[in-house]
Amino acid sequence: MSRRLKWPFPRGSRENSFPATDVPERSAYGYAAALAVVSICTAVSLAGEGVLDVADRVLLFPLGVLLVSARFGIGPGIFAAVTGIVVFDYLFVPPTLTLAVGSKKSAVTLGITWTVTMIIGVLTDRLRRQAERARRHAELERLRNALLSSMSHDLRGPLTAIVGASAALHDDHLEPIERRALSRMVFEEAQRLSGLVGNLLELTRLESGTVRVKGSLQAIDEVIGSALHRLDAKLVGRTVRTDVPEEIPLATFDPVLVEQVLVNLMDNALRYTPQGSPIDVVVRARDRRIVVEIADRGPGVPRGDEEKVFERLHRGERRSDGGVGLGLTICRAIVTAHEGRIWLENRSEGGASVKFTLPADDRAHAEANALARGELAGEGPLSEITRP
Amino acid sequence: MTESPAILVIDDEPHARTLLHGALERQGYRCLEAATGADGISAALETSPSTVLLDLGLPDMDGLEVARRIRERSSVPIIVVSARVDEADKIDALDGGANDYVVKPFGEGELLARIRAALRNGGADAESLDSGSITIGDLTMDFDLRKVTASGREVRLTPTEYRLLRLMVRSAGRVLTHRQILKAVWGPNFTSEVQYLRVYMKKLRYKLEAEPARPKYLINEAGVGYRLRVPS
Numbered sequence: 001m002s003r004r005l006k007w008p009f010p011r012g013s014r015e016n017s018f019p020a021t022d023v024p025e026r027s028a029y030g031y032a033a034a035l036a037v038v039s040i041c042t043a044v045s046l047a048g049e050g051v052l053d054v055a056d057r058v059l060l061f062p063l064g065v066l067l068v069s070a071r072f073g074i075g076p077g078i079f080a081a082v083t084g085i086v087v088f089d090y091l092f093v094p095p096t097l098t099l100a101v102g103s104k105k106s107a108v109t110l111g112i113t114w115t116v117t118m119i120i121g122v123l124t125d126r127l128r129r130q131a132e133r134a135r136r137h138a139e140l141e142r143l144r145n146a147l148l149s150s151m152s153h154d155l156r157g158p159l160t161a162i163v164g165a166s167a168a169l170h171d172d173h174l175e176p177i178e179r180r181a182l183s184r185m186v187f188e189e190a191q192r193l194s195g196l197v198g199n200l201l202e203l204t205r206l207e208s209g210t211v212r213v214k215g216s217l218q219a220i221d222e223v224i225g226s227a228l229h230r231l232d233a234k235l236v237g238r239t240v241r242t243d244v245p246e247e248i249p250l251a252t253f254d255p256v257l258v259e260q261v262l263v264n265l266m267d268n269a270l271r272y273t274p275q276g277s278p279i280d281v282v283v284r285a286r287d288r289r290i291v292v293e294i295a296d297r298g299p300g301v302p303r304g305d306e307e308k309v310f311e312r313l314h315r316g317e318r319r320s321d322g323g324v325g326l327g328l329t330i331c332r333a334i335v336t337a338h339e340g341r342i343w344l345e346n347r348s349e350g351g352a353s354v355k356f357t358l359p360a361d362d363r364a365h366a367e368a369n370a371l372a373r374g375e376l377a378g379e380g381p382l383s384e385i386t387r388p
Numbered sequence: 389m390t391e392s393p394a395i396l397v398i399d400d401e402p403h404a405r406t407l408l409h410g411a412l413e414r415q416g417y418r419c420l421e422a423a424t425g426a427d428g429i430s431a432a433l434e435t436s437p438s439t440v441l442l443d444l445g446l447p448d449m450d451g452l453e454v455a456r457r458i459r460e461r462s463s464v465p466i467i468v469v470s471a472r473v474d475e476a477d478k479i480d481a482l483d484g485g486a487n488d489y490v491v492k493p494f495g496e497g498e499l500l501a502r503i504r505a506a507l508r509n510g511g512a513d514a515e516s517l518d519s520g521s522i523t524i525g526d527l528t529m530d531f532d533l534r535k536v537t538a539s540g541r542e543v544r545l546t547p548t549e550y551r552l553l554r555l556m557v558r559s560a561g562r563v564l565t566h567r568q569i570l571k572a573v574w575g576p577n578f579t580s581e582v583q584y585l586r587v588y589m590k591k592l593r594y595k596l597e598a599e600p601a602r603p604k605y606l607i608n609e610a611g612v613g614y615r616l617r618v619p620s
Contacts, residue, residue, distance in 0.1 A: 222586065222608040225600075226607065228601075
């Protein structure tokens with residue numbers, strides 16, 4: 001498994017960097033519309049018999065194809081062109097009411113019309129895509145600017161504090177208590193800055209497209225362990241309860257990215273909940289997936305915001321320290337790239353719980369376990385390891 | 389009285405050197421400094437420091453190259469201290485001869501713990517230790533009786549689990565890459581069978597650790613390898 005992360009931010013002009021939205025050309029709706037347009041062209045042609053020249057009537061069809069291609073893309077466009085030409089041949093090309101073409105002249109007309117119609121279809125579709133791309137690009141550019149301005153604001157905060165506090169430390173007449181307070185401020189703000197820069201770098205790494213999901217067989221308890229280890233300093237004074245049964249199967253995922261998800265989720269839990277309140281990390285196996293849950297005893301999220309918290313730049317109201325709401329967006333991008341799902345629930349007993357799923361690998365787990373059991377059965381001297 | 393151990397710092401940033409210098413001297417180490425890769429290599433080979441702290445982003449050559457060149461002629465412990473966070477960089481550094489890896493920005497306490505581990509493992513005797521017993525925190529490994537106890541209770545290990553734990557204990561405090569562990573425990577043909585290693589590490593954690601998903605000893609270094617942490 002090695003897939004590129006679908007990142008919801010613009011990544012230059014590469015076409016596939018855009019989020020997959022509802023691509024209209026594949027919808028059945030487009031084909032139905034193509035049929036409708038061809039029917040209308042046919043109806044007008046029939047109604048115009050005697051009033052309109054055959055040449056005029058034949059031109060109605062390329063016009064219809066143009067409309068279909070412009071709105072629904074190349075598939076329905078070609079579909080309209082083909083049905084249009086068949087209908088036209090059947091109704092208007094002598095001998096009428098057959099698909100036969102009577103004269104060489106008619107065949108040439110029909111051929112040219114069909115070719116022109118196809119070209120029109122293709123060109124229109126290309127134009128349509130360009131317009132669509134430009135529109136999305138403009139929107140993403142706007143988002144990126146919002147993100148950048150928000151980021152630079154967040155970076156300036158701690159920097160200003162560090163510059164100010166360290167300049168004040170030059171004063172020789174400071175009381176020891178003031179000196180301690182200032183140096184503490186420098187330290188804390190620097191830590192905050194370090195966290196922000198870490199997030200930014202992570203973003204850049206994800207955004208640059210160099211990050212690929214490098215899935216391999218992993219033990220989730222191990223990755224939870226290293227995430228908790230990374231957060232050691234922040235976890236002082238907190239109770240973290242882990243509940244990961246040994247029989248949880250191995251799962252296929254990218255350990256570095258999933259560790260990032262866990263760190264972001266726990267970091268969030270720490271940020272939004274009162275000092276000293278417990279955090280639970282629970283893993284369960286369910287339907288060939290493992291479900292990882294990070295639950296806190298904080299205030300939860302306002303009703304209706306459960307989905308919004310995963311959106312770019314969303315930030316909880318209670319947030320007092322720095323940081324744009326990128327953490328959960330990064331989480332969602334990573335979990336989605338693993339074909340997993342991530343969601344937030346308010347706990348009935350109070351607090352928020354974020355859960356995400358990862359694909360479990362029961363077969364590989366069973367194999368590896370059998371290997372270990374086999375060794376156990378044959379235990380004796382320090383024999384060389386046997387392997388199937 | 390024996391001379392205090394000398395630590396060589398190879399880093400082009402004067403501020404970084406000043407900070408490390410202060411921290412090291414406070415702990416009673418002598419601090420030697422080099423600002424370029426070339427100076428660092430010659431200092432490492434000529435002044436025989438006890439440990440080398442090596443930054444990877446040097447102006448004149450790649451830090452990994454510096455590590456390789458030092459390793460060609462000396463077995464001095466090398467701890468890479470770098471802002472590069474990519475696992476591939478870490479693995480390259482560790483497989484290329486570095487003994488450990490600390491990511492900038494780091495806590496002073498963490499770095500000093502790594503230096504202590506490096507100094508402890510510096511002697512080659514620890515690597516081949518096969519008699520007597522070692523106690524790390526509440527883990528005890530008795531090589532003569534081939535017995536392992538955790539918090540006073542005996543733990544039954546399979547032969548492979550035992551060899552795996554023995555390797556980790558011998559290298560206590562420093563990170564070993566998956567490849568290094570697989571090669572040492574399973575043999576050179578198994579260096580890519582990381583899933584075996586994962587299963588055995590998991591079994592060891594569930595046998596030895598009080599809270600396996602939050603281990604005290606067998607620490608996972610995501611994407612890189614494992615470290616047996618020595619509680620300070």
